[in-house]
Amino acid sequence: MGRQLGRLAALVTLSGMVFALGPAPVERHTPQIPAVSTGSGAGTVVVDLVDGASEQDLQQIEQLIGADLDWVHPLAIDEALAQGFVEDVPLALSRLSGSALVEVAEPEMVLEAFELPAENFPNDPLYAKQWHLKAMGAPEAWSATSRGEGVIVAVVDTGVSKVEDLEGTKILKGASFVPGTNSSADDQGHGTHVAGTIAQTTNNGKGVAGVAPSATILPVKVLSKYGFGNAAWIASGIDYAVDEGADVINLSLGGGYSSVIHNAIKKARSEGVIVVAAAGNSGRRGVGYPGALEETIGVSATGPGGAIAPYSSFGKGVDIAAPGGDKRKPGGGVLQNTIDGKGGDHYVEYQGTSMATPHVAGAAAVLLGQGSAADAVERLLLSSARGDGEWDERYGHGQLDLAAASKGEARYDATRFALGAVFALLIAQLAATRRRFQLKSAVIAGWAAGGLFFLDSLPLPDLAILGLLTRPVLEWPALLALPGWIHFPLWLSALVPGLLAFTLGAFRQTRPLAFGLACGVGAHLLHGAATSTLDPWWLPVGLGTVWLVLNATVCVVLGLGLAGAQKLEEAEQR
Amino acid sequence: MSTFEGKLTYEDLGTGAWVLETSDGERITLAGEIPRKLAGSKVRVQGRIVEGAMGFAMVGGRTVEVNSISNS
Numbered sequence: 001m002g003r004q005l006g007r008l009a010a011l012v013t014l015s016g017m018v019f020a021l022g023p024a025p026v027e028r029h030t031p032q033i034p035a036v037s038t039g040s041g042a043g044t045v046v047v048d049l050v051d052g053a054s055e056q057d058l059q060q061i062e063q064l065i066g067a068d069l070d071w072v073h074p075l076a077i078d079e080a081l082a083q084g085f086v087e088d089v090p091l092a093l094s095r096l097s098g099s100a101l102v103e104v105a106e107p108e109m110v111l112e113a114f115e116l117p118a119e120n121f122p123n124d125p126l127y128a129k130q131w132h133l134k135a136m137g138a139p140e141a142w143s144a145t146s147r148g149e150g151v152i153v154a155v156v157d158t159g160v161s162k163v164e165d166l167e168g169t170k171i172l173k174g175a176s177f178v179p180g181t182n183s184s185a186d187d188q189g190h191g192t193h194v195a196g197t198i199a200q201t202t203n204n205g206k207g208v209a210g211v212a213p214s215a216t217i218l219p220v221k222v223l224s225k226y227g228f229g230n231a232a233w234i235a236s237g238i239d240y241a242v243d244e245g246a247d248v249i250n251l252s253l254g255g256g257y258s259s260v261i262h263n264a265i266k267k268a269r270s271e272g273v274i275v276v277a278a279a280g281n282s283g284r285r286g287v288g289y290p291g292a293l294e295e296t297i298g299v300s301a302t303g304p305g306g307a308i309a310p311y312s313s314f315g316k317g318v319d320i321a322a323p324g325g326d327k328r329k330p331g332g333g334v335l336q337n338t339i340d341g342k343g344g345d346h347y348v349e350y351q352g353t354s355m356a357t358p359h360v361a362g363a364a365a366v367l368l369g370q371g372s373a374a375d376a377v378e379r380l381l382l383s384s385a386r387g388d389g390e391w392d393e394r395y396g397h398g399q400l401d402l403a404a405a406s407k408g409e410a411r412y413d414a415t416r417f418a419l420g421a422v423f424a425l426l427i428a429q430l431a432a433t434r435r436r437f438q439l440k441s442a443v444i445a446g447w448a449a450g451g452l453f454f455l456d457s458l459p460l461p462d463l464a465i466l467g468l469l470t471r472p473v474l475e476w477p478a479l480l481a482l483p484g485w486i487h488f489p490l491w492l493s494a495l496v497p498g499l500l501a502f503t504l505g506a507f508r509q510t511r512p513l514a515f516g517l518a519c520g521v522g523a524h525l526l527h528g529a530a531t532s533t534l535d536p537w538w539l540p541v542g543l544g545t546v547w548l549v550l551n552a553t554v555c556v557v558l559g560l561g562l563a564g565a566q567k568l569e570e571a572e573q574r
Numbered sequence: 575m576s577t578f579e580g581k582l583t584y585e586d587l588g589t590g591a592w593v594l595e596t597s598d599g600e601r602i603t604l605a606g607e608i609p610r611k612l613a614g615s616k617v618r619v620q621g622r623i624v625e626g627a628m629g630f631a632m633v634g635g636r637t638v639e640v641n642s643i644s645n646s
Contacts, residue, residue: 190588190630223629223630224605226606227629227630227631228603228605228628228631229627230627230628231628252630253628253630254629254632255626255627255628256626258626258628261628278632280634281587282633284634288632289628311585313632350588350589351586351588352630352632353632354587354630354632
């Protein structure tokens, strides 16, 4: 509690400083403009001039309101959007409304950027400008136990450099497949920005946040400093990522069809790796490869309002839409930290389906970190996406909604809890044990199968022990930083319940625990087999399900034995 | 080495992408050092077509690695 109060105080102080000193230093393509109101009527105005407005027209407007304005997109020819700081916003707006050169003028709404985020997490000062994280439901998912712990996400891109706001992010050594480049460091800026969306160091009181801040980044350089690569480099990079244990591969790149890349992606999928790829930036119908492949999750891009971005490719192959930014609106890009090309780094907004893709990769990492298998995560991402339920060529199955996907996972928890409790009640009833034993065991079995998931919604301190209470027993490896264990067939078996049955099960006081665990784990194994949410490794296709059902049966037999022992002891007591 | 002519546009995608629109409507992605001041102008490009190229620009069409570029 003391630590939380401390964080709150720090954040309030920081916010106060921001108000006192002006805006935080966001470096963008456009010149820096003070954005926070300093007087009663001072502030920034955004002016949409008539299409095709010239530099002279802008100067005329500047004279009209007595302030300097800058083009929002200096290189866009038909996009006449300008902004600037004025001493008196209402006066400037009234003067602008009379000008034939102006289509629309409005004050920039940036004060909300400094509102305190809910629950004081994250405390990154520029987080409030990351509309894209809120649009995809990341904050709601952060309140759950996983933020991508133990999940490796390969960023197959221009490389990744450890910029200041990746200081606390776990980044592996990685490799480069670009001839003449030995290091996986970024010499372009694209890959580091993408990595930031996935796992920017979050809640460090600095910069911005990422979707799955506890995930591990595997940098794989396959694009040169000019942003292109060939099929051989990219396929090698994908193979390497799979060999290095990547759970998710992010491909913010595309082009024509390549069978070499297709084979590499098929191999990745067969090893249970989730492959997320950009739909392309043609603004036309026709999704680029590898995004169009059946084996990848193809991602189109949306802007701040949720509408498809004008540059996004669309058509067959789009599986889901995610925030990729629309810089026609001020602050409408995806804001992350990356290298600036001059030896330093900066916080910069980019747009593209390249930026949409890592939002999905990060979401997959969060869900995998909660212990689900790859197939289940893919299904959950698509089925929980916001939409009308019908596939659409622009939005695929809908817009990425990590909050809903996490809730979908919570529904699984609730189902398993009920299943575990019912298992225990039925078996204990069958053995005609006493009511007290039945009730105690049912609660333990429910917890073992589904975890006390409802505790997640309570404002409890961030303690490891609470994580163990809220998650089902089979998912504990993910909480104990051993995520791979959740796939070991011996872990997904009756082994642990069996060992406990012959130890704890021998004593009256601890027998409800052994019995409840056997029933709970059995229920979880059965539920996992039915929903494909458990994925035992190394077993041939189909045999995984047989393994789970067989072990669930052994758990039931163990339960029957323990309930029988309990009944005998109760009869002796009488 | 081949020569291409067309209108050069800067596309604000990712870190930025250069696209050459030729007179027959083809959109070619250019890779290389390109001066910002050339944006919007007619240019002549000498370069090499990169077979099977992929990149983050994803605007469609072929990719040319630029050897030299000048106003046409």
